[in-house]
Amino acid sequence: MARSLTDQQVLTATGRDELIRFAGGQPLKLYEGLDTVALQGITQSIFVADAGLIDRIPGQTRIPPALLDSLAHIDHYPWSGHTEQFAEEQFLQQQFPSRCDLYNFLLFAADFYRFNYTNDLSYNNTLATLVSRIGSWFGPAMTPLFKDTAVEFSVNDQTDTPEAQQERVKTFAPYLNWVAIFQQAGFLPASDHVIQQYYNNGKNIFATTHHSSFLQELGKYITYLDKYPYLREQQLHHLDSLQQTGFIDSTQKKQIITRYKPFTLLSSDDILSGCNNAVPLYTATDIKPYDCIPQNEYGLIPPASIQTVFKTVTDKISRKILPLTVTDIRIYKQKPGSNGLYPYQEQLALSRSAKLLSATLLLNNQLYKETIDEKEFESWIRPENFQFLNHYLEDQHDNRRFYFITPNRFTHYEPLPDTVFLALLTEQQATLLQSPYLFDRIKGCYNGSPGDYDYAVYPGDYFQLSSRLSKTQIDSFVAICQQHQVLPAGNTALLQATIREQNPAGYRAALSCSPACFDSQDNLYSLLTGTQRALQQMLPHNKLFFTQLPEHRNGTQQPSSGFMFNKQIYRVPASGEATDFSNEIVVKTINKALSGHGLPYRLYQVSDNSEVFNGHSYVLMKPAAAQALRSLSAEIFPVTGSSR
Template sequence: MSAKIPARIGAILFLLVLLHHVGFAQRLSADELNRIAESLTDQQLLTQKGKAELLRFAEKKPLEVYKGFHKAFLDEANSSVYFLNDYTDILPGRGIFPISYFDSLLNLKPDFEKEYAIREERFLATNFPTRTDVFQFLYTAAGFYRDGRSGTDSTKILADRFGAYFGPAMEPLYRDSTIEFSVSFDKDTKALEEERVKQVKPYLGWLAIFKKAGLLDAADTRMEDKFNNGKEIISSVSQRRMMDDIRALITYHDKFPYYRQQQISLLDSLIASGFINKTAATKLVENYKRDTLLNINDLALTTKNYLSLDYETEIKPFDYMTRDDYGQIPTDKIKQLYELVLQKASRLLNFKYSALEVHVLKDEAEDQMKYPNNRQFYIYVKINDILYKEMIKERELESWILPQNFQFLNHYLEDQKDPRRLYFTQHGLFTGYESQEPGTILMTLLNEKEEAFARNVYMASKISPCYNGTPGDYSYTAWERYDLTQRFTRAQVTEAVDFFLASCILKNKAQRMQLIATFREKNPVSVSNLLLELPNAFNSGGGAWTFERFLYQVNLSIKGLLQTDKDVLTAYVADYEKVPEKGDADQEMLVFSFRCKEKKYEFKVENEGQTWENNLMINTINKAFLEAGIPYGIYFLPEDSNFFRQDLLDENFVLLSPEQAEGLRNKYKGLFKVETER
């Protein structure tokens, strides 16, 4: 214990020293406010009346604009102010809240996203007035005039009073117009890019005004850089959009000291966890650039806990963005990229690999498994002589180089009982003007505690574990690491596959290793998940399937098991007929019938929904199989199979022989949720 105390004290002292250099957001002095107000007046954004009101606002004095209005009217009047990460109706100058207000909100124990927004606003309130406060006052007052001047009675009077704050430089905001750009990446040209830059240029006038006034940092050229590059102009542009973005930049600069405080606190936690050493962390903090934050990738690059892929030289040559058709990625590119990743991963994780294969998935079932149509490729690779499989998932208009396509590396870590997992880590986005495409793509190794520290708005905008989601999920992405106590391990998958082979549920013993790798890739949580992936498993279609369609599916499955081309179930008929019922000669009943080896079977119900009640249809089919000497029956799978395959709805079933079902029932207690007759 004595050894731990000095280490912790050392970490705290380290943090305190760093915080000393961070400082706090600078409250605007009276001289600074006067200079800002004077500049805005000289640039004809503010009138003398507006200037006087701005200075009253900064001193928390009552505004002249509200004189003569009843409190009830002012309480109901609306002006949309961006506050606590949302738009709230607060009139200009009436949204100055004391620190106790934010403390009361925090005492309500909000969710994390709301909590960090409250703490940020509390930080600004502590330093009132800031540049953010001044800009908000101007923007919301102008907005009330723009939206309220066509109103009636008191609303119009108040709007006109706000309008008197502003000179002609604010006019573009009132007559706002939106430019819509429809950019085709295939047909875009340099001339079109230059034309977009020319069209947007008048909208950038706000930047010069607010930089000259000292509200926006003159050295921050992010907006100019973007809108002077036609390739970056691909969506709509408006005066409001420009003002919103300027507000985001001003707010970012005001909150920067708070952001940095939070980062240093998180950094302290990552030092304590061993992810980064104190010396490296100290250098990072000492090299903080002017108003540029650190991110998880900056930290990872100072450690040995990452695998990096350079975008230009190692990603771009192999990338392919699916547009109209899936399955078009060149297989040689797939193999080259996985070879590159395996080379880097083998050094990082200390393993040997061999037998890397890339396969194109055919339309028919492969390895006795079924796959959704949007997965056309898979790889096999041996790592330390254990076979791993990776399905390559594609999404329209997205790169195929995605976290879920490298799950096999996390499966390897699981097999080694390594507590770390690989994540795609991306830096934080505070203004929307940070680079969206980093120079490198990082897969960072984090244990569970480190991941919790890093999964924070102040450290990373997105941390995506290299795991698949459930089959049938369109994104096919897992948002959290898998809990190994809730999911089958490799040993459990192997045990189940061996049991299936011994019971002849699966028959291709020569493909044992491929079957294990295939099942493992799907992250099953129970044996019913594994059974659901067999060709002889099917479902009721969530009520959308007709009687005929269901029998058609059963017939296909039973033909496959019997290895015959001849139909077993035929003549599916669903028809109404009049059946005397309690003296009513006109009573109609729905009659379902089919034939099994020429014998006709039928049952009658009042409506189609009753076919599923009391297993009526299932028991009728099972009876037909028994009488026809067919050694299989239909068995219900547990409800957890629904959650495993999101593309399947309602009830799920599997065709098994009675001996196979009994063996499964004995080995996996409670497997079949409903007993059916046979």
């Protein structure tokens, strides 16, 4: 390797000899005659185990085993949580000198020289000597790196053309010279052309590029090749474990193993295509024809597309995994507000998402609702929009869950994935599959995605039904609330499905679906406004209104304020500070006003809702309704307070 790099003018004879010394574990001449103390103050950062950085003297890129072991046992950030990565580093350490050891030795040295050789180093003789000596290692073939400049590829997916892609391939060609150099030197197998093939497709060239960043990318691939025997072994161990769980049988495992190709790990197609509990969704036929990726506008997915995708998914599951029959798929769209805008249009810059469309469907004659979560530049055919599948499993007391599984691209040179798999997994199987050696991330079909946590079920709760209300509990809750006019008496099945879709963690969360439930800040105006709105919901023809009075000061007495209801004044303690707001006294006063005018409703504080910042949740209902809900669950209302 050293000879080839010298012949290709990457290294000089001096650099060749130093590389040979490094590979043999011998002292480098780089440090001869340099002040030892001064040398300790000259370092560069090295990233270890994809976890954190450590400082090393230039040329000392090999991490001593004792140091690596000590880093692996640190139980705090950034070192904790990287067990697999440290195991891989320890595997590489046993292979020293591996190709990645030699490559990184040269690359870190070249980077150190590149960052320093044009600087005035007269203030530090040791540093100046070190930079000069490292510079003497490299020949003229390294000039593109040392005179590196950025090449910017501005690509718009909507306007890109084959001609522009081909032009980018030509522009990118000089960077591929590095692949040829290191392949000729033996750092890459002669038969491995994945990098060249990847960048011969102009669609893969779209970002700013430097010689330095490309060499770092090449180093990652060389490291992957050196790790490959270990990575393959880990995959095989995981296949053994999956067989023990029943996800695959021995025949299927043998067939999967035959799909290994040189220098590649098993893909999702290799593993899942023959499994009994996984069905494919093909991009070309099952996804792309029905997709609608939003750009500033939402709610444009054709209803027929949603219906077709839901039908396709359930049909595939029914043919291979378990019997499902979907019927009566109906699509609904929110109406714009009085200002003509949809909710997302008022906060588009922040949310970049919307939930304007929803669907109801009968799955094996049970009604489910699905709110379609749209995100800008993303497909709507995502796991969170198929929650009804897992709700159905919960209702059947099935301890498995459906997951979306997308390919794990181990090197990013693998072909772009064109198949998503929908797999039915036990908790143990899901844990095994979500591994850096199989699939880095698998996502259960539940609400919740990065940046959007409305009504989410988190991965740790996929199999824990105690974390949310069951269908039976929701049905009982709805029956009581409809009986006492807390919820509208319309379509009971739809109301049950609507609440279920929101994954309420308890009855107080389910109560938020009542039109008479509201959140209020801890001040009189907010509470009166919410109460008035709830009263109008319960009594649309109500002519009685709350009006806040200006603050009243009575000499040296405590400031007080109040409100007027049906021309009668009610006084309550006032405070400008939310922490001093006596919501219990205010609620009692509001209830006194309601009772005094013959209204059957009372205001109740709902148990603390952590989502209400600096405030509380309240509901307006009849006392008999409150008593019935207390009988259902004591957690709905606070133990003390306004619920009497």
